Amino acid sequence: MLPRSYVSPARSAAAAETRERVIEAASRTLREGESIARFSLDTVAKAAGVTRLTVYNQFGSRRGLLEAVFDEIARHGGLHQLADAMAMADPRAALDRMVEIFCGFWSRDSAVGRLHDAMATDPEFAEVLRERNERRRHGVAALIDRIARRSASPQARKDTVDLIFTLTSYPTFASLSAGRSRDEVCRVLQTACRAALGPLIGPRT
Amino acid sequence: MLPRSYVSPARSAAAAETRERVIEAASRTLREGESIARFSLDTVAKAAGVTRLTVYNQFGSRRGLLEAVFDEIARHGGLHQLADAMAMADPRAALDRMVEIFCGFWSRDSAVGRLHDAMATDPEFAEVLRERNERRRHGVAALIDRIARRSASPQARKDTVDLIFTLTSYPTFASLSAGRSRDEVCRVLQTACRAALGPLIGPRT
DNA sequence: AAATTAGATATACATGATGTATAGTCAATC
DNA sequence: GATTGACTATACATCATGTATATCTAATTT
Numbered sequence: 001m002l003p004r005s006y007v008s009p010a011r012s013a014a015a016a017e018t019r020e021r022v023i024e025a026a027s028r029t030l031r032e033g034e035s036i037a038r039f040s041l042d043t044v045a046k047a048a049g050v051t052r053l054t055v056y057n058q059f060g061s062r063r064g065l066l067e068a069v070f071d072e073i074a075r076h077g078g079l080h081q082l083a084d085a086m087a088m089a090d091p092r093a094a095l096d097r098m099v100e101i102f103c104g105f106w107s108r109d110s111a112v113g114r115l116h117d118a119m120a121t122d123p124e125f126a127e128v129l130r131e132r133n134e135r136r137r138h139g140v141a142a143l144i145d146r147i148a149r150r151s152a153s154p155q156a157r158k159d160t161v162d163l164i165f166t167l168t169s170y171p172t173f174a175s176l177s178a179g180r181s182r183d184e185v186c187r188v189l190q191t192a193c194r195a196a197l198g199p200l201i202g203p204r205t
Numbered sequence: 206m207l208p209r210s211y212v213s214p215a216r217s218a219a220a221a222e223t224r225e226r227v228i229e230a231a232s233r234t235l236r237e238g239e240s241i242a243r244f245s246l247d248t249v250a251k252a253a254g255v256t257r258l259t260v261y262n263q264f265g266s267r268r269g270l271l272e273a274v275f276d277e278i279a280r281h282g283g284l285h286q287l288a289d290a291m292a293m294a295d296p297r298a299a300l301d302r303m304v305e306i307f308c309g310f311w312s313r314d315s316a317v318g319r320l321h322d323a324m325a326t327d328p329e330f331a332e333v334l335r336e337r338n339e340r341r342r343h344g345v346a347a348l349i350d351r352i353a354r355r356s357a358s359p360q361a362r363k364d365t366v367d368l369i370f371t372l373t374s375y376p377t378f379a380s381l382s383a384g385r386s387r388d389e390v391c392r393v394l395q396t397a398c399r400a401a402l403g404p405l406i407g408p409r410t
Numbered sequence: 411a412a413a414t415t416a417g418a419t420a421t422a423c424a425t426g427a428t429g430t431a432t433a434g435t436c437a438a439t440c
Numbered sequence: 441g442a443t444t445g446a447c448t449a450t451a452c453a454t455c456a457t458g459t460a461t462a463t464c465t466a467a468t469t470t
Contacts, residue, residue: 117325171376
């Protein structure tokens with residue numbers, strides 16, 4: 001006999017709410033813990049007031065939870081401002097703005113650092129985060145194409161794109177954050193990115 | 206009664222040899238495994254033909270073994286060439302050479318990548334590796350002091366030091382290594398480091 | 411030659427993590 | 441009132457680090 005099934009507004013709303021609660025507890029645990037090693041589903045479940053199995057029901061696995069946390073952070077991380085930045089008339093100003101936006105993103109929620117740590121132990125999760133980052137590379141490439149003079153070789157363009165991609169990555173931000181505020185790091189990186197453009201805009205004018 | 210104790214040439218030689226064998230097996234396991242997660246003392250012990258407890262006797266802990274592996278890699282990594290580089294008359298040529306030496310170091314043994322991954326899960330091991338890296342920062346600072354014009358502010362010097370320190374780090378090398386040979390990465394980084402000097406050598410000449 | 415010692419082994423155990431399986435609870439929906 | 445979906449309770453399998461204890465063996469010392 002066919003099982004009768006139904007969608008329940010109240011139930012799915014409640015489920016969505018517990019899901020949110022678990023994600024919130026997970027990112028809080030990531031923020032407060034001093035290492036990704038301490039991040040266990042048991043801790044998260046207790047912090048969220050649910051059972052460990054509920055976490056599995058909602059996210060399938062530890063990795064699923066981490067991905068959900070990253071997506072949540074990305075949703076509120078201010079990356080939507082990139083569209084405006086890319087639309088700026090001056091591509092160099094757009095690059096400055098892009099650096100600024102990513103500095104804001106990397107610093108907004110310290111959980112992103114722990115999520116990058118998780119890349120080390122979970123290759124598949126690392127792949128997911130890498131794909132997310134590729135969007136940034138495409139954005140950089142688009143700007144570089146507008147900035148580079150026409151005679152710039154494809155190789156020089158690619159080198160510059162990859163270099164600026166690396167300069168705007170989380171590890172670079174974290175490395176420069178020792179003893180610097182977010183804005184100071186931003187300044188350093190903007191200067192570095194402008195300097196990195198050198199080979200593309202020809203001999204010094 | 207006093208326990209009589211002695212040092213045994215044959216014994217300690219044999220112990221040193223097993224120690225070497227375990228380190229070799231460990232770095233091989235790190236190289237071949239696709240993630241630090243797969244790196245277990247059980248695997249290493251079997252690969253070395255000893256018991257897991259022998260590893261504990263020799264290295265005390267997983268972390269101790271990882272530190273020993275890093276030290277072994279550092280010993281054969283060519284970093285001794287840094288002394289010659291630092292002694293070069295032209296500090297900019299010395300910087301180029303320094304970048305070259307570190308590109309060689311990061312690429313010589315792929316186990317170094319896995320060791321950096323281990324930083325994510327083991328804070329104390331991360332601290333050990335950070336201390337090792339601080340020597341590089343001091344080296345960079347010494348060169349920058351020779352390169353910077355006298356009017357360069359302390360802050361500008363510090364920014365440049367930290368930036369070049371980051372550019373010569375393993376994460377940066379790894380990021381640029383996708384689709385590039387060691388020498389190509391080296392070229393890109395040398396160019397980037399020279400460009401990063403810009404603010405220190407005054408307005409464009 | 412006999413006793414002792416250092417290094418390695420054998421075996422067992424405690425702890426904590428991920429992930430799976432099964433049965434049960436309770437409120438929302440049909 | 442029967443059924444269904446989300447969550448719970450409990451148990452289990454597996455694998456990792458790390459500790460404890462007793463044993464074995466070959467190198468030294470007396």
